[in-house]
Amino acid sequence: MVETPLLERPKKLTVENLSILYGDQVALNDISLDIRENEIFGIIGPANSGKTSFLRAINRMDEMSDDMLVRGKVALDGCDVRSWRNVYALRSRIGVVFPLPVGLPLTIYENVALSPRLRGVRNKVELDEIVERCLSRAALWDEVKDRLDSLGSLLSGGQQQRLTIARALSQEPDVLLLDEFSIAVDPVTTMRIEDVLKELREEMTIVLVTNLVQQARRLADRTAFFLGGELVEVGMTEDLFRRQVKDQRTTDYLEGRFG
Amino acid sequence: MSEFNRGRRTVPGADTLGSSWWWDRIAQGVVFLGGISAIVFIVAIFIFVAQQGLGFAIFELDKGVFLTSPEWRPTTEPEPVFGGLALIVGTASVTGLAMLVAVPFSLGAAIFIGEFATGRAREYLKVLVELLAAIPSVVWGFIGLTVVNPLIIDLFNVPVGLTILNAGVILGLMAAPIMTTIAEDALKAVPDSYREAAEALGATRWQVIRQVVLPSAKNGLVAAILLGVGRGFGETMAVLMASGHSVNLPTSPFDSVRALTATIAAELGETARGSEHYKALFSIGILLFLVTFTINLLADVAVRGRRKRR
Numbered sequence: 001m002v003e004t005p006l007l008e009r010p011k012k013l014t015v016e017n018l019s020i021l022y023g024d025q026v027a028l029n030d031i032s033l034d035i036r037e038n039e040i041f042g043i044i045g046p047a048n049s050g051k052t053s054f055l056r057a058i059n060r061m062d063e064m065s066d067d068m069l070v071r072g073k074v075a076l077d078g079c080d081v082r083s084w085r086n087v088y089a090l091r092s093r094i095g096v097v098f099p100l101p102v103g104l105p106l107t108i109y110e111n112v113a114l115s116p117r118l119r120g121v122r123n124k125v126e127l128d129e130i131v132e133r134c135l136s137r138a139a140l141w142d143e144v145k146d147r148l149d150s151l152g153s154l155l156s157g158g159q160q161q162r163l164t165i166a167r168a169l170s171q172e173p174d175v176l177l178l179d180e181f182s183i184a185v186d187p188v189t190t191m192r193i194e195d196v197l198k199e200l201r202e203e204m205t206i207v208l209v210t211n212l213v214q215q216a217r218r219l220a221d222r223t224a225f226f227l228g229g230e231l232v233e234v235g236m237t238e239d240l241f242r243r244q245v246k247d248q249r250t251t252d253y254l255e256g257r258f259g
Numbered sequence: 260m261s262e263f264n265r266g267r268r269t270v271p272g273a274d275t276l277g278s279s280w281w282w283d284r285i286a287q288g289v290v291f292l293g294g295i296s297a298i299v300f301i302v303a304i305f306i307f308v309a310q311q312g313l314g315f316a317i318f319e320l321d322k323g324v325f326l327t328s329p330e331w332r333p334t335t336e337p338e339p340v341f342g343g344l345a346l347i348v349g350t351a352s353v354t355g356l357a358m359l360v361a362v363p364f365s366l367g368a369a370i371f372i373g374e375f376a377t378g379r380a381r382e383y384l385k386v387l388v389e390l391l392a393a394i395p396s397v398v399w400g401f402i403g404l405t406v407v408n409p410l411i412i413d414l415f416n417v418p419v420g421l422t423i424l425n426a427g428v429i430l431g432l433m434a435a436p437i438m439t440t441i442a443e444d445a446l447k448a449v450p451d452s453y454r455e456a457a458e459a460l461g462a463t464r465w466q467v468i469r470q471v472v473l474p475s476a477k478n479g480l481v482a483a484i485l486l487g488v489g490r491g492f493g494e495t496m497a498v499l500m501a502s503g504h505s506v507n508l509p510t511s512p513f514d515s516v517r518a519l520t521a522t523i524a525a526e527l528g529e530t531a532r533g534s535e536h537y538k539a540l541f542s543i544g545i546l547l548f549l550v551t552f553t554i555n556l557l558a559d560v561a562v563r564g565r566r567k568r569r
Contacts (some may be wrong), residue, residue, distance in 0.1 A: 006430040059459065061458070062457060064454075064458065066377060088462065088463050089461065091458065091459060091460070092460065092461025096456075096459035098455070098459075101450070102452045102453065104453055104471055105471070105474065106471075106474075107454070115460045115462075118461060118462050119461070162458070167456075167460065168459075168460075
């Protein structure tokens with residue numbers, strides 16, 4: 001299969017002049033970029049550089065907190081996310097994996113079956129099928145297939161994070177947002193999840209926020225560097241790591257000379 | 260040995276009892292006294308009630324009559340009848356109706372305050388609910404007599420409005436604020452990360468509450484309801500004023516009844532200390548004590564269940 005060159009693919013997410021404010025504090029300042037279909041788009045940068053706020057603006061999670069103000073435009077498939085009347089339908093097309101795994105206080109099975117049930121799947125056979133498929137794709141099925149009825153919160157940290165990935169997959173999302181997913185996961189599990197993500201790229205667009213520079217290097221097609229709420233640079237990951245950068249700050253960050 | 264301690268020697272006089280050492284001792288003593296006195300008082304009350312009524316309740320009171328006869332004629336000579344059934348049914352029916360009123364109100368209010376109200380409105384509502392919880396029960400009884408009573412008479416075209424219905428509604432409104440506060444605490448104990456995760460899955464607000472928040476707050480909500488039931492059983496003044504206070508086996512919510520607590524309150528002052536009647540009233544006290552103790556224990560177990568699962 002001949003792959004369409006990345007920059008010729010349709011734009012999945014378009015971000016224009018996006019600014020995010022908490023009160024009078026600027027978290028993200030006038031950012032414009034686009035994310036292509038079937039791309040893994042890496043976002044790196046130190047803490048407080050606006051990476052998580054960026055993700056929250058995409059699926060309108062800002063509406064859950066009173067003090068978060070979003071300006072500018074985020075479009076999914078060319079359609080402004082603010083213009084969606086049914087925010088729940090929008091969110092169900094966008095899967096989210098949080099930094100710390102959130103095992104809902106349900107069984108493993110229920111965790112994965114929740115989203116299909118919310119959208120109205122009642123058939124037990126169909127649900128079983130979805131649960132098995134999603135857990136397999138998240139590389140967790142073999143470890144939990146004998147105890148689907150035990151509480152999700154009893155799993156280890158790495159297993160719980162894969163459970164949340166399986167749960168996000170059960171939405172059958174177009175876009176998967178991952179926010180520093182490896183923070184509470186051991187290196188071996190991290191590698192397994194990274195392999196999973198490489199496979200998932202065939203089916204969806206992935207936005208990967210990470211504080212591990214090397215993780216972006218391993219996975220991302222393109223990488224953006226956020227610093228203090230500004231988009232310093234965005235480019236092909238290979239280029240960035242070959243030091244073909246436009247901004248000295250990017251080199252400093254990639255080489256770990258930052259302080 | 261660390262850098263810090265190197266070369267340090269114990270000097271004579273280092274082992275002195277300074278003021279902070281003494282303050283520590285004094286504080287420990289005061290806290291211990293405060294803690295132990297609460298337990299001592301409870302035990303003392305229990306011993307007092309038991310001493311006044313337990314012997315009578317065990318050896319002299321006819322338990323068969325007490326639990327099955329609706330005849331409460333404590334002053335009839337020469338053979339008084341101590342049948343508690345009407346009182347037990349009275350208390351149970353009023354409390355049951357009160358819970359029918361209070362559970363939907365309080366859970367609804369708790370869900371609204373905890374999940375839907377935001378910012379200023381939420382703070383005001385919480386203060387308001389806590390204010391409601393502080394209204395004295397005699398005021399509720401007064402409302403029952405002067406507001407609900409004529410309302411029932413007009414609305415249902417019945418001769419008396421001091422009935423199970425009246426007392427149940429009053430008691431329900433009375434128990435609702437405290438139940439709301441406890442239920443809201445239980446909802447607040449559900450981590451926000453659960454809500455965010457569920458909303459990110461595309462769940463609507465109601466789906467989040469129904470599928471995630473309520474199940475994980477279940478034990479706390481059960482505890483809130485049980486404490487409300489305990490409150491209903493123990494309440495005296497409002498029930499005394501609103502229920503009609505007549506010994507009666509009710510057949511409908513429009514019958515007057517008499518509650519266990521109200522019987523003690525109304526009659527104890529007129530009995531001779533140590534008389535059979537006096538001891539029978541204390542037997543009722545023991546029954547109430549056992550019931551509320553059991554309910555509070557169940558509530559406690561429910562709350563503990565919530566903590567253990569964490």
